[in-house]
Amino acid sequence: EAGVTQFPSHSVIEKGQTVTLRCDPISGHDNLYWYRRVMGKEIKFLLHFVKESKQDESGMPNNRFLAERTGGTYSTLKVQPAELEDSGVYFCASSQDSPNEQFFGPGTRLTVL
């Protein structure tokens, strides 16, 4: 069974540009989460999808961040326009019925210059 995959693994962009991160959860997992870890700090929750619906987006930092999950399969997280403080590692995780055990993807390391 394939794990959670994320693309790209690294992204370097300039301030003001747009970046789109993609996450493919484990097949059959209805729950999909986005997290961010800024260097040296804790992993912070961004939002949670159940199928294609946003269950909780309380962690989204501002309206420059837009997440979608069309069709309830893969998800995208767009940052537009990117700011320096958006740099960090963005993780996606998925779970089946219970949120207690989440399977994380390898992350996308975003660097905003």
Place this chain on the structure above:
Amino acid sequence: GQSLEQPSEVTAVEGAIVQINCTYQTSGFYGLSWYQQHDGGAPTFLSYNGLDGLEETGRFSSFLSRSDSYGYLLLQELQMKDSASYFCAVKGYGQNFVFGPGTRLSVLP
């Protein structure tokens, strides 16, 4: 609000036992999870405690005391490959998780 505290670093030798503590303050609590993350890797689920007591999974055990808002991860028979960061995470309202700052474990030969 929600906050979790963990020691920032712990060092131990191979074969030893180490305990990583986690205290939490949350507005809602359904359980405590533990994740391991090697440098450059993805967090990996280790254990979950929804009720008070000890959960054992091989060399790893996790404990929860809800009355004390406290839990710990116990690693036995330490191996070099256990060197990693360990995060506790609290499941709050809305079924999302709040992660602690992480404890970096260094296992020495």
